[in-house]
Amino acid sequence: MVLILAIVIGVLYAAGVYMLLRRSIVKLILGLIFFSHATNLLVFLSGGLSKVKPPFIAEGEKVAETGSADPMPQALLLTALVIGFGITAYTLVLIYQFYKTTGTDDLDELKEE
């Protein structure tokens, strides 16, 4: 499982970088989205995948049982996902406004003026 996820992350990063380097601005945004998902998965994976109990604390106890999963990466991931969502929304508005103002989605055409 770890290996599969690691390959997926690699592919996503490669696709993200490739898309970032394209001229079309829509593909640029796609590249950013790939890049951010690759990063999210990386954070998720770096906490370690393990088949153990969820980290719930039983009633009356103060700490979780030893050997339960580490909740930290998921918590980090959740925050990062929400931020990524907001940023994606912003970039979509930005490219829409960009297209409306300049009438092109090709970044290379801008240099002429």
Place this chain on the structure above:
Amino acid sequence: MERLLILPLVLPILAMILSLISGRKLLFRQVSSFALAAAQLVVSIVILIIVYQDGILVMQAGSWPAPYGITLVIDMFSAIMLFFSGLIGFTATLYAIGFIDRIPQNRHFYLLFNTLLLGVNGAFITGDVFNLYVWFEIMIISSFVLITLGGERKQLEGAIKYVTINLVASMIFLAAAGLLYGKTGTLNMADLAYKLSVEPGAAIVNSSAMLFFIAFAIKAAIFPFFFWLPASYHTPPVAVTALFAGLLTKVGVYAMIRFFTLFFMNDGGQWKILFLTLGSLTMIIGVLTAASQYDLRKILSFHIISQIGYMLVGLGFFTPLGIAGSIYFMGHNIVAKTNAFFVAGIIWKLKGSYQLKEIGGLYKSHPFIALLFLIPAFSLAGVPPLSGFFGKLVLIKAGFDSGNFLVASIALLVGLLTMFSMIKIWNEAFWKDQPEIPRQVRPGEVKDTPLKPGIFLVLPAVILAGLSIAMGIAVGFFFKFAMIAAEQLLYPAEYIEAVLGKTF
């Protein structure tokens, strides 16, 4: 006393709420933002005094004990940076009153402005790596909107580059934080420093350290990661550019100094070589590209880059004097650079252009503005007795003391070239006669408005110029703080003890 350190976060949030509910009442927005910015400046000075007297301030958010919860911590370095963010917040609010509100789309300026300050203050206060990421995001999202405020074609073009490269930097930062957590099992800065200093084999964190370095280098605009800055900084209204120039890149440098003194420097030399090499290249390339520009804001933007190099070099020397020099230089640069942009805005107000070819004769018509420009310009170039002279003097002395003669000589040379750029602006904008080009009418402006900059534009520049002079004349007083901060950074035992409550 510990409760006090939440105030630099609460005050901007309060200002955000007030500007959200203010509706169309512009005056209310201006007054509330101004009052809260003033309160923030006062609070930051109080915090500086407390940290000076009683040492490091720590607060565990939600009373969760240190390595588990989010720690807020202010040491001397944070306190100094908070003071400057309070100062820039205060002066930029004043400046914006005279600059921004003429244009109707800019209704949300104060909201975004305070969000930006919130992010900057949070980044200075936090003691947790992931929390730092969140503050960075708050900061850059508000800066994204600020940079497109007004929605002109040029701004959108600049914004695309700015947004893309900054997002990539954020994701690299996040990946680095995730990997660091995977390797060490903690993201609390003090805990990280403790674990990495007691456990051998700290070299495995070097991959994370490199990712952090790249992320911060992009934010701080260090060679070869700086190309987004000159492509975007000259596009928004000058009040926004001044704020960005003063604070944003410095947050990147702050994070760099914090990380690489606290926990990544343990195994020595290769980082120093990296800092010194890239710092020198940043200085030279920034100043050389500035020399070829003729847009006032572009010249100043390229000089931001060149001066980031000085701060990086100071970190590369890795002696108390070098780091203190870095911190002092950072403070000087925040004041002088923001001030230079303020004056650039005044010039624009008077002449309707930033192109040096199109303006001139300002010395004859507005000698006081000329004096106002002269102070930050000479300060940036490093003319005694202004703040920039002592910043450079300390850094160059630290360079010679630590045996880095080449780097110190480059720093000297770059100072000379900075002088060249400033003299160019002086000659073109102030001394040469006004060229025979009709003054352009700006959008939303009645044709025959009187050409007066107004008190709100001049006063902030006067305040910052005064501080530039004070930091030069009373250099001993100001440098004392930088020296304490450098000692705390280089010997982090005190920091770790304050946060974790255990000695090592």
